[in-house]
Structure formats: C-alpha cells, structure tokens
Amino acid sequence: MPILEVEHIRKYFGHTEVLKDISFSLEKGQVVSIIGSSGSGKTTLLRCLNFLERPDQGIIRVNGEILFDANDPSTQQESEIRRKRLHFGLVFQSFHLFPQYTALGNVMLAKELLAKQQPGYDAGKKSIHAKIEGQARELLRQMGLSDRMGNYPHQLSGGQCQRVAIARALALQPDILCFDEPTSALDPELTGEVLKVIKELAEQKTTMVIVTHEMAFARDVADQVIFMDEGHILEQGSPQDVFEHPREERTKQFLSRFKQG
Amino acid sequence: MEQILDQLPVVLKSLNIGFLQTLKLFMVTLIGAFPLGLVIAFGAMSRFKPVSIITKLIVWIVRGTPLMIQLLIIYYFPGLVLRNPIWGGGEGGRFLAASVSFILNYACYFSEIYRGGIQGVPVGQREAGLVLGMTKTQIFFRVTLLQMIKRIVPPMSNEIITLVKDTSLARIIALQEIIWAGQAFMKGSQGISGAIWPLFFTAVYYLIFNGILTVLLGQLEKKLDYFK
Numbered sequence: 001m002p003i004l005e006v007e008h009i010r011k012y013f014g015h016t017e018v019l020k021d022i023s024f025s026l027e028k029g030q031v032v033s034i035i036g037s038s039g040s041g042k043t044t045l046l047r048c049l050n051f052l053e054r055p056d057q058g059i060i061r062v063n064g065e066i067l068f069d070a071n072d073p074s075t076q077q078e079s080e081i082r083r084k085r086l087h088f089g090l091v092f093q094s095f096h097l098f099p100q101y102t103a104l105g106n107v108m109l110a111k112e113l114l115a116k117q118q119p120g121y122d123a124g125k126k127s128i129h130a131k132i133e134g135q136a137r138e139l140l141r142q143m144g145l146s147d148r149m150g151n152y153p154h155q156l157s158g159g160q161c162q163r164v165a166i167a168r169a170l171a172l173q174p175d176i177l178c179f180d181e182p183t184s185a186l187d188p189e190l191t192g193e194v195l196k197v198i199k200e201l202a203e204q205k206t207t208m209v210i211v212t213h214e215m216a217f218a219r220d221v222a223d224q225v226i227f228m229d230e231g232h233i234l235e236q237g238s239p240q241d242v243f244e245h246p247r248e249e250r251t252k253q254f255l256s257r258f259k260q261g
Numbered sequence: 262m263e264q265i266l267d268q269l270p271v272v273l274k275s276l277n278i279g280f281l282q283t284l285k286l287f288m289v290t291l292i293g294a295f296p297l298g299l300v301i302a303f304g305a306m307s308r309f310k311p312v313s314i315i316t317k318l319i320v321w322i323v324r325g326t327p328l329m330i331q332l333l334i335i336y337y338f339p340g341l342v343l344r345n346p347i348w349g350g351g352e353g354g355r356f357l358a359a360s361v362s363f364i365l366n367y368a369c370y371f372s373e374i375y376r377g378g379i380q381g382v383p384v385g386q387r388e389a390g391l392v393l394g395m396t397k398t399q400i401f402f403r404v405t406l407l408q409m410i411k412r413i414v415p416p417m418s419n420e421i422i423t424l425v426k427d428t429s430l431a432r433i434i435a436l437q438e439i440i441w442a443g444q445a446f447m448k449g450s451q452g453i454s455g456a457i458w459p460l461f462f463t464a465v466y467y468l469i470f471n472g473i474l475t476v477l478l479g480q481l482e483k484k485l486d487y488f489k
Contacts, residue, residue: 050392082394090392096385099488100407109403110393154489172393 001064003028003207004049004176009058011044018044019055020231026176026224029205033218033239036228037254042211045228046178049209050090051081062087062175089169089177094185095161097153103164104149107136107171114172132171139167143197159190163197170201177201179210195221215258219243227251265458271451272459279442280466286359286428286438291421293364298371305376323369328362329430335362336434352437359431363424370420378413379405411485418478422471429467439463 002025011019018041026032034042047053049060051068054076060068067084069075097106111132115121121128140149143163153161162182169177179198183191195217202208202221212218218225218239225242227235235242235251246252304316323331336358340346348354382405390400432440443460446453453459 052388052391082396085392086394088392092385092389094385096383096389098386098389098404100411110390110395113395113399113403152488168393 002026003063004209005059005061006045006049007059007061009045009048009055009060011041011048011053011055018231019048022058022231022233024224024226024233024236026207026209028175028207030223031202031206031208031210031221032224032226033222034209034211034226034228035213035215035218035254036234039230040228041231042228043180046090046180046209046211049176049178050088051085052090086172087175089172089174091162091165091169091177091179091182093181095153095158095165097161097165097168099153102150102152103140103145103156103160103167104133104136106153106164107139107168108132110168111136111171136167136171139170140164142200143167144193157190158186159193162186162190162194166194166197166201175207177206177208179208179212181211181213183212183214215243215255227254229254268446268453268456268459271453272446272456272462275442275445275451276439276459276463276466279437279439279463280470282356282436283425283428283438283466284470286356286363286431286436287425289360290363290367290424290428293360294367294371297364297368299375301368301372302375302379305372306379320369320372323366324373328366328427329433331366332359332362332430332434335365355431355434355436359434359436363428363431367420367424371417374413374416374420375409377416378409381412382408407485411488414478414482414485418475418482421478422474425471425474426467439466 004026006025007023009019009022010017020041022041022045024032034045036042044053048055055068055070057070058068059066059070066072066075067087098109101109112129115128115132137149140146143166145160145163145167148156148160148164153164156164162185166177166182182198183194186194191214195214198208198210198217199221210218210221220239222239225235225237225239226233227242227246227248229250234248235246242251243255246255301316301320304312305320307313307316336348336355339348346354348358386404386408387400390404395403428438429440431438432444435441440460440463443463446456446459448454
C-alpha cells in the first residue's frame with residue numbers, strides 16, 4: 001500500500017484553477033521530485049498536502065487513512081486537521097525559522113508543546129525535556145550543525161538556516177517530508193550543503209516530496225519525477241523516463257532550457 | 262535671584278503636587294490605552310466590514326482633530342449642551358474627563374502601532390507554526406507575540422514620550438497638573454504673584470522624567486536586540 005495517495009485534487013483561487021485533477025501516489029521510503037516552471041501549481045500542491053490550502057475537490061490518503069476528502073466535511077474539522085498535519089513536515093523556501101529561538105530552540109519548540117498536552121507530562125517533565133533536547137541535538141548534529149546549536153537564526157548563513165529548518169521538521173518524525181524549493185533562496189555555494197543533507201535523508205529512506213528547480217538534483221535524488229505545467233501533471237515516471245525520454249513536447253521544451261544552461 | 266531662592270521651597274512643593282497629577286494622568290492613560298488600542302486594532306482589521314469601517318472612522322476623527330478640542334468637547338459637551346454633567350464637579354470630574362479623552366486619543370494612535378506590529382510579522386511565521394502542529398494560541402504566544410513587541414517598542418516609545426508632554430493640554434479644562442500649578446504663581450498664590458519663572462521651570466520636570474523614560478525604553482529595546 002502506498003504511504004501517500006493523492007486523488008483528483010482540484011484547487012481554485014477565485015476563478016483561476018491552479019490545480020487541475022492532480023493524482024499521484026508515493027511508496028514508503030521513496031522520493032518524488034516535482035519540477036515545472038513557476039506558477040505551474042507545485043507549491044500549491046505542497047500547501048494542500050500540509051493543510052495550508054484546502055483543495056476544492058479530491059482525496060488525500062496517508063497509510064490508507066483518508067485525511068482529506070473535499071466531499072466529506074467530517075474530514076475537515078479544525079481540531080482534527082492539527083493532528084493530520086503531523087503526518088507531513090514542510091520545509092519552506094525561505095526557512096521561516098522562529099527568530100527569537102536558538103537553532104536548538106527552533107527544533108525543540110513544537111515537540112515540547114506537543115509533549116505538554118500529553119497526560120503525565122508534569123510528572124516526567126524533566127526527563128521528557130531531556131529526551132526532546134537529546135533528540136534535537138542529535139538531529140542538528142546530523143545536519144552538521146553541532147557547533148551552531150546555540151546560535152540565533154540571524155547569526156546563521158542561509159544554508160545553515162535551511163538545515164535547522166530541516167531538523168525542525170524532522171523532530172516531529174513526519175511520515176512524509178515536503179520541501180518547497182529548499183534552495184531557491186540560497187546562493188549557489190550554499191545550495192550544495194543543503195542538497196547534500198537531503199540526499200543523505202533519501203539514502204536513509206526518508207519519504208519525501210521535493211519541489212525543486214535543481215534539475216540535476218531532482219534526477220539524482222528521486223525515485224519518481226512529476227512534471228507539472230499549468231496545474232496539470234503533464235508527465236510522471238522514473239527519472240530516466242522523464243529526463244531522458246520525455247513524451248510531451250512541453251516537457252522537452254522545459255528540460256532543454258536546463259540542458260543548455 | 263535671591264528672590265527666586267526665597268520662593269523656591271514653596272514653588273517646588275506646589276509644582277511637585279502638580280506633577281503628581283501629571284503622572285497620574287500619564288499612568289491612567291497608558292493603562293487604559295494599551296488594551297483599548299489593541300481592541301481598536303483588531304476592530305480595524307476585522308473581516309466584518311461594518312466593524313472595520315466604524316473603527317476606522319473613529320480613528321480618523323480622533324487622529325484628525327486636536328486633542329485640545331477633544332478635551333474641551335468631552336468635558337463641556339455633556340454639561341453645557343446635554344444638560345447632563347456626567348463628569349461631576351471639581352478636580353475629580355476634570356480628571357475623569359481628561360482621562361477619558363487621553364485614553365481614547367492615545368488608544369487610536371496605539372492601535373495603528375499595534376496594527377503595524379501585527380501585520381509586520383511575516384505570514385510564514387504563522388504557517389511554520391501551523392505545519393508544526395501548533396494551535397493558534399500557541400502560535401500567538403510562543404511565536405508571533407514577541408516579534409510583535411519587538412516591532413512596536415520603538416514607535417511606542419515615541420508616543421509615550423509625546424504623551425508625557427501632551428498631559429499639559431489638560432490645563433485647558435483647568436486640571437491641576439504641573440502647568441496649572443506653575444501658572445498659579447503668575448496670578449498669585451501662597452503669597453507669590455507675578456512670578457513667571459515657576460511656569461518656565463516646569464519644563465525641567467518634563468525633561469527629567471522623559472530622560473528617565475528614554476533610558477528605560479532604550480534598555481527594553483536593547484533587551485529585545487538578541488534576535489532580528
């Protein structure tokens with residue numbers, strides 16, 4: 001059974017249809033890269049998965065459970081959405097770290113707030129806190145930020161910020177980690193360090209949905225590539241299929257620009 | 262000069278009493294306008310059109326007319342026009358009317374500062390919190406509030422320092438604040454008359470008090486400097 005199933009998602013902003021009947025599925029431990037020009041709906045699709053936008057039609061399923069069904073209001077209750085969101089993690093293009101917390105604080109905050117709502121928190125406060133801190137430190141170490149844990153976001157480079165953001169998303173152990181153009185706000189020198197971290201996550205079999213403009217990276221890291229154009233999935237398949245043997249003229253045209261550049 | 266030294270103890274005592282009234286008005290205005298400003302800010306940002314339109318209309322009127330006129334209207338209108346002196350007589354009545362005028366006026370200015378602070382926090386901060394499974398309350402208190410405060414401290418400091426000086430406008434309805442106390446020695450009070458220096462000397466009180474406030478607010482601003 002696929003870990004993620006997206007079926008016939010449609011999304012309108014006013015009269016503009018930004019997602020037109022999007023369907024795809026993803027197996028556990030696999031990576032899907034979503035490519036396509038700006039305005040093709042890639043980001044909106046990620047935002048739908050994370051419940052930042054509500055699709056007007058369609059179904060989203062994780063591990064077989066229907067998380068969202070546009071035709072079933074009972075799947076859209078505000079109180080439930082919070083829990084459902086935790087199936088997904090999202091790494092934003094411009095990080096959105098919390099400026100008043102250190103790198104470590106950023107990674108720990110959400111987990112601590114969740115722990116506080118669990119019964120028995122007050123009794124085991126100290127050990128719970130220590131455990132969360134230990135996990136956060138380990139994550140930041142994995143991201144190569146051992147010596148940056150006490151720094152505030154404004155004291156970090158863009159690449160370091162993005163790695164903190166990845167650790168922050170991982171801290172909640174989401175089933176599926178989504179990236180929204182994670183390197184688009186970085187200069188080329190810093191892009192590499194972030195891509196390296198994401199590649200390592202792929203090697204550890206982290207299930208990921210990656211929206212990116214880094215074509216070489218999209219090809220190398222993914223098990224599956226989706227090419228989106230004007231709200232449609234125009235092409236979908238293995239990296240070889242999409243990059244080497246694109247069927248659609250539009251895909252060829254899009255990819256040719258990258259090959260020349 | 263010798264004469265001034267002779268008058269000094271009496272004058273200072275009188276000015277101190279006046280300044281206490283000034284301070285009282287200052288404090289009451291802050292205590293009232295801080296929360297009322299927030300209410301007005303939310304009103305102006307309301308998605309329910311009638312609320313936002315009415316709130317914005319009030320803010321426009323209050324910010325578009327002199328505080329002195331507002332003081333006069335609020336103090337005299339009920340008694341002289343409506344024949345219903347709701348404020349009561351004497352210094353207590355004047356203080357009440359002055360407080361209401363100042364709170365309303367400053368709340369409108371504060372509301373605009375709050376609005377800037379709230380809208381200045383990037384949407385991404387809220388979305389990052391949502392994606393991490395936080396509730397709206399948690400996001401407000403743990404993520405956005407401090408960023409808002411950091412944004413509003415500098416413009417708020419400006420308004421607070423202006424307020425210290427604006428309290429002198431309450432003189433127009435004869436509230437016995439420090440200007441009134443200083444002026445009394447021109448007409449004659451406690452055996453001193455025709456003395457203008459006490460009125461001039463009131464400036465020193467404002468200057469010292471604003472000096473203290475500037476240092477305190479500057480420290481608060483510095484405290485919030487650890488993040489950007």
